[in-house]
């Protein structure tokens with residue numbers, strides 16, 4: 315079982331979670347890391363779940379296209395990931411301290427405005 319450590323305001327809380335766990339799904343049913351984790355859509359769109367990985371990043375898959383679009387290469391290079399896009403199989407330590415959520419990605423209109 316992965317051991318997850320969440321740092322908030324400099325204090326660590328830690329809990330073992332089931333294999334293949336998504337932390338936003340857990341927070342949505344009020345399990346650790348609730349109430350500490352900031353999140354929103356759960357679909358890789360809003361960016362509110364952006365977190366900096368402190369340890370265990372080597373076990374995570376490469377960022378998917380949603381993470382690349384929402385976080386951008388600069389935040390990814392700083393070690394940030396969208397937690398809602400991660401299903402965990404290994405120990406992980408993360409924080410949202412000092413991570414400002416990126417602005418939401420706006421959809422580009424396909425059709426011209428009606429006029």
Ligand code: FES
Pocket residue numbers: 338353354355356357358359360361362363364396397398399
């Ligand atoms: S919760 Fe909205 S991008 Fe992760």
